[in-house]
Amino acid sequence: xxxxxxxxxxxxxxxxxxxxxxxxxxxxxxxxxxxxxxxxxxxxxxxxxxxxxxxxxxxxxxxxxxxxxxxxxxxxxxxxxxxxxxxxxxxxxxxxxxxxxxxxxxxxxxxxxxxxxxxxxxxxxxxxxxxxxxxxxxxxxxxxxxxxxxxxxxxxxxxxxxxxxxxxxxxxxxxxxxxxxxxxxxxxxxxxxxxxxxxxxxxxxxxxxxxxxxxxxxxxxxxxxxxxxxxxxxxxxxxxxxxxxxxxxxxxxxxxxxxxxxxxxxxxxxxxxxxxxxxxxxxxxxxxxxxxxxxxxxxxxxxxxxxxxxxxxxxxxxxxxxxxxxxxxxxxxxxxxxxxxxxxxxxxxxxxxxxxxxxxxxxxxxxxxxxxxxxxxxxxxxx
Amino acid sequence: xxxxxxxxxxxxxxxxxxxxxxxxxxxxxxxxxxxxxxxxxxxxxxxxxxxxxxxxxxxxxxxxxxxxxxxxxxxxxxxxxxxxxxxxxxxxxxxxxxxxxxxxxxxxxxxxxxxxxxxxxxxxxxxxxxxxxxxxxxxxxxxxxxxxxxxxxxxxxxxxxxxxxxxxxxxxxxxxxxxxxxxxxxxxxxxxxxxxxxxxxxxxxxxxxxxxxxxxxxxxxxxxxxxxxxxxxxxxxxxxxxxxxxxxxxxxxxxxxxxxxxxxxxxxxxxxxxxx
Numbered sequence: 001x002x003x004x005x006x007x008x009x010x011x012x013x014x015x016x017x018x019x020x021x022x023x024x025x026x027x028x029x030x031x032x033x034x035x036x037x038x039x040x041x042x043x044x045x046x047x048x049x050x051x052x053x054x055x056x057x058x059x060x061x062x063x064x065x066x067x068x069x070x071x072x073x074x075x076x077x078x079x080x081x082x083x084x085x086x087x088x089x090x091x092x093x094x095x096x097x098x099x100x101x102x103x104x105x106x107x108x109x110x111x112x113x114x115x116x117x118x119x120x121x122x123x124x125x126x127x128x129x130x131x132x133x134x135x136x137x138x139x140x141x142x143x144x145x146x147x148x149x150x151x152x153x154x155x156x157x158x159x160x161x162x163x164x165x166x167x168x169x170x171x172x173x174x175x176x177x178x179x180x181x182x183x184x185x186x187x188x189x190x191x192x193x194x195x196x197x198x199x200x201x202x203x204x205x206x207x208x209x210x211x212x213x214x215x216x217x218x219x220x221x222x223x224x225x226x227x228x229x230x231x232x233x234x235x236x237x238x239x240x241x242x243x244x245x246x247x248x249x250x251x252x253x254x255x256x257x258x259x260x261x262x263x264x265x266x267x268x269x270x271x272x273x274x275x276x277x278x279x280x281x282x283x284x285x286x287x288x289x290x291x292x293x294x295x296x297x298x299x300x301x302x303x304x305x306x307x308x309x310x311x312x313x314x315x316x317x318x319x320x321x322x323x324x325x326x327x328x329x330x331x332x333x334x335x336x337x338x339x340x341x342x343x344x345x346x347x348x349x350x351x352x353x354x355x356x357x358x359x360x361x362x363x364x365x366x367x368x369x370x371x372x373x374x375x376x377x378x379x380x381x382x383x
Numbered sequence: 384x385x386x387x388x389x390x391x392x393x394x395x396x397x398x399x400x401x402x403x404x405x406x407x408x409x410x411x412x413x414x415x416x417x418x419x420x421x422x423x424x425x426x427x428x429x430x431x432x433x434x435x436x437x438x439x440x441x442x443x444x445x446x447x448x449x450x451x452x453x454x455x456x457x458x459x460x461x462x463x464x465x466x467x468x469x470x471x472x473x474x475x476x477x478x479x480x481x482x483x484x485x486x487x488x489x490x491x492x493x494x495x496x497x498x499x500x501x502x503x504x505x506x507x508x509x510x511x512x513x514x515x516x517x518x519x520x521x522x523x524x525x526x527x528x529x530x531x532x533x534x535x536x537x538x539x540x541x542x543x544x545x546x547x548x549x550x551x552x553x554x555x556x557x558x559x560x561x562x563x564x565x566x567x568x569x570x571x572x573x574x575x576x577x578x579x580x581x582x583x584x585x586x587x588x589x590x591x592x593x594x595x596x597x598x599x600x601x602x603x604x605x606x607x608x609x610x611x612x613x614x615x616x617x618x619x620x621x622x623x624x625x626x627x628x629x630x631x632x633x634x635x636x637x638x639x640x641x642x643x644x645x646x647x648x649x650x651x652x653x654x655x656x657x658x659x
Contacts, residue, residue: 032472034464053654058471060650063497067464070457070494074436074468077455078476082468100458221453221469222476224431226397228448230456239400240448240456 007055010192017155017182018043018085021111021175022051024159025083029196030109031057032082034071036064036090039123040179041113044085065090069097072108076101077221077229079199081163085111087179088130089120091137098172099138100231102255105170105208107199107218109162112174113182114285116362125364126179128285128336134174135314141252143259145266146174146314148284152186158311164197165266169259170215176313178336180286180366206236209254213261259315267317270309274320277306279379280328280353282321282345284310287334287367294372303380313341318348325353330379334358334367354379392419395430400448408596408604410563410589411442414481414510415449417566421573433477436466438491440483441517442510442589460491463498466505474504474647477577484511484525488546492524495546495584499553501646502581508573509546509586514595527631531598547586551639556581558638562588562611565635572637581645588633 008027015023022044025033033052035045045061052059058075062068065086072082086094091112101108114130116122134146145165147158155177162173200217207219207227216236219227228238233248241247259266272295274280283291288309295305306328308320321344325331331353333342342357349355358375360367392415405411422430435446439459447456457465462480470478480487487495487509495507514532515521522532522539525546529538547560557579559572569587576583590596590607601607611633618636621629644652 032468034468053657058650060467060471062464062467063493066461067467067494067497070461070464071468071471073457074455074465074470075472076468077465078469078472080472096458097461100461104455221434222432222473224429225453226451227453228456229454230447231458232456 008190010190012187012189014185014187015152016043016185017149017152017177018113019047020152020155020188021085021159021177021182022047023190024156025109025163026051026055027156027190027194028081028160028163029198030081030083030163031055032072032075032080033057033059033084034062034068034075034082035084036062036068036086038087038090040115040182041085041087041111043182044111065093066097069094069101069108069110073097073101073104073106076106076108079220081107081167083109083111085113087113087115088117091130091133095133095137099140099142101172102138102142103231104229105218105255106172107166107170108172109159109166110172110174111159112176114176114178116364122362122364124179125362126286126336126366127361127364128178128287129340129361130176131313131337131340134176141256143171143256144174144314145169145171145259145312146176147268148176148310148313149181150285150288150309151181152184153188154311155181156188156190160194164195167197167199168215170218171259176285178285179364207238208234208236208251209258210236210250211253211257213254213257215258263315264319266312266315267320268311269317269320270311271320272307273304274306274308274324275327277304277328279303279376280306280308280324280331281372282308282310282324282331282333282341283335284313284341287336290367290369290372291334293369294376297369297373298376303376305376310341316344316348321345321348322352325349328353330354330356332356332358332372332375332379334372334375336360336367391423392416395419395422395451397448397451403449404444405441406593408590408592409441410512410587410591410604411445411510413563413566414442414508414587414589415445417570418508418573421570421577424570425574425577432475433479434469435479435481436462436469437481438462438486439517440486440515441512442481442483443486445481446479460486460489460494462486463491463494463505463507467498467503470503470505471647478505480505480507482507482509483516484509484513484546485515485523488544489524496549496553499550499555499582499584502554502556502643503646504581506576506583507585509584510589511546511586512589512591512595514591516591516594520594520598547584547638550584555584555639556643557583557640559636560586560588560633560638561635562615562633563590564608564611564615568635575640581643
């Protein structure tokens with residue numbers, strides 16, 4: 001295979017969000033997928049089952065989601081960029097191995113195409129209820145990177161970016177998509193010369209993080225390096241330290257610190273009139289699309305509305321929210337859950353702005369522009 | 384007697400982590416010894432081409448950290464799917480899974496079953512001590528009927544699982560069960576498993592004197608080994624015995640030894656056909 005030839009030809013495509021996600025993974029160099037069927041994410045798996053073999057990759061259906069992420073972790077240690085995709089119930093089952101991937105600093109990407117939960121919920125209907133699970137679903141101290149696409153284009157772009165970030169930080173990265181974005185179809189552009197971060201082939205012990213926050217190159221297996229990979233607390237050589245408080249503290253601070261250190265760089269937000277608005281909106285995913293329309297109409301009736309759209313959802317882009325709160329007296333947070341990002345915004349503004357939730361769950365219908373507009377009007381009147 | 388520094392196993396072991404943390408009389412030492420002897424007799428001078436996967440439990444510590452090799456110590460029960468992911472992208476490596484009966488046959492049983500069904504090219508060595516040893520002696524799906532454990536204080540009321548027989552019906556290429564008493568047979572079985580192309584499953588019935596032994600009145604490894612010796616029935620003989628005669632017996636031997644296309648071979652075949 002000619003490595004210099006792009007495996008996803010540049011050009012314009014009319015794709016479903018889930019297909020764009022699968023193609024974005026291939027463009028990023030993903031060559032391994034292990035998954036378990038689940039609505040509304042299955043198109044990613046189905047598409048990759050024919051596409052991955054074409055580019056020399058492997059796609060396999062596992063017995064459950066625990067096995068899916070386990071296989072992804074094994075493949076990643078085998079040197080492959082690896083992906084799995086799921087939705088709420090499967091995402092819950094993956095939490096144990098998300099912890100393993102954090103602890104063993106295994107690059108991998110997990111796509112969660114959100115649907116209504118908890119439990120089976122409404123399997124075919126859109127929701128945004130996994131925001132907190134993406135951050136805190138696995139136990140223990142860890143840091144997480146999660147990206148929230150709001151278009152088919154971003155299903156491609158942010159999946160590719162997720163691979164790059166997972167390689168850079170040696171951490172699992174979550175693409176927090178939703179049913180609407182996963183299933184909608186749009187025209188997208190695949191550009192030439194996409195920036196791809198490859199795994200470094202230079203390596204030397206130590207292999208794992210400590211509180212110096214420096215991300216070590218990932219060692220390859222089968223080279224006689226005697227790499228010890230363990231989900232137990234370990235020192236920078238991988239040696240288990242099941243009781244030592246110092247080593248654990250060092251490790252935990254390293255796992256958290258390597259990402260927190262770069263929180264500002266990782267913060268990817270789309271900002272609109274944030275320094276010049278009466279009222280602000282913080283949105284992400286499918287909901288943000290209705291916000292665009294609502295703001296347009298609001299402006300026509302004389303309101304000035306600022307908007308921060310979160311592409312990075314974790315680590316939470318605190319500074320962008322604070323900047324918005326310096327101008328906006330009130331901030332509206334529309335989301336398809338019963339308040340999740342709302343509390344993060346509340347925490348970020350530190351009392352600097354009044355935070356109002358607009359929450360809609362069940363049935364899968366997006367929060368409509370008129371509902372957002374109505375909420376904005378109500379806020380303005382209340383001011 | 385060989386002097387310790389000349390012991391054949393030293394070259395395969397990570398010396399900086401020795402002595403091991405296994406309890407006195409634990410069967411894991413015998414498993415390590417047999418495995419490394421098998422490795423040596425198969426001509427491997429080191430373990431460079433091996434990657435070990437293990438889960439949670441005493442025997443999951445066999446490769447991690449003791450083997451001088453690459454190893455991935457995973458979450459409880461998930462060693463086999465991790466091994467699958469690794470083997471599919473690195474077919475050149477010998478991937479071996481070590482785990483206990485709790486790890487492999489309780490929480491991880493589904494993965495074991497599907498690895499056998501797929502004829503995945505890995506070796507799984509299940510050290511069956513009939514108890515959850517590391518967590519202090521709780522009942523396992525392999526604990527014999529009626530035994531008192533910390534979670535069955537009045538005796539278990541469930542039948543134990545015959546994992547090896549299950550592996551035969553699931554489609555494994557090689558299945559053998561031996562005990563830590565049968566060291567030569569065990570080593571030979573390990574050699575066969577290492578040579579086998581497809582999925583190999585070895586069940587090693589093993590002793591746990593401090594945690595299991597004290598509950599069944601066997602506080603020394605010797606008592607266990609005597610038990611294993613006197614209770615073991617060769618597979619050929621067991622086939623002519625009635626079910627009630629086999630209660631509390633350990634049926635040992637090779638349950639299956641066949642050659643059939645493996646997961647990787649089948650995967651390649653299907654994709655090549657599709658490409659043409």
